[in-house]
Amino acid sequence: MKRMQLAAVATALVLGFGQAFAATEGVLMLDKQGMVTKAEAMKVFERKYDEMSKARGGKMTPAEFQKFLSEIQKTPLHNFNP
DSSP: OHHHHHHHHHHHHHHHHHHHHHHTTTOEEEOTTSOOOHHHHHHHHHHHHHHHHGGGTSOOOHHHHHHHHHHHHTOOEEESOO
8 A cells, every 4th residue: 555655656746847847848947146048048949949940841931030039038037046
């Protein structure tokens, strides 16, 4: 019985961590000083660019690129250490 309870708790923890990770997808993470690093910004830009340019094999029209820039401006920020 205790083994099943332990397995249930472990599963819940893994799912919780997965949901926490998924919640940060597409979010710019701020470092301990409240700053956005170039590496973090590039991850978000690349992920969004790939998502929006998938239909054209990694390319965008000028209008699609303008939409991309507008979407990037809407990217929420998340403080790493509140």
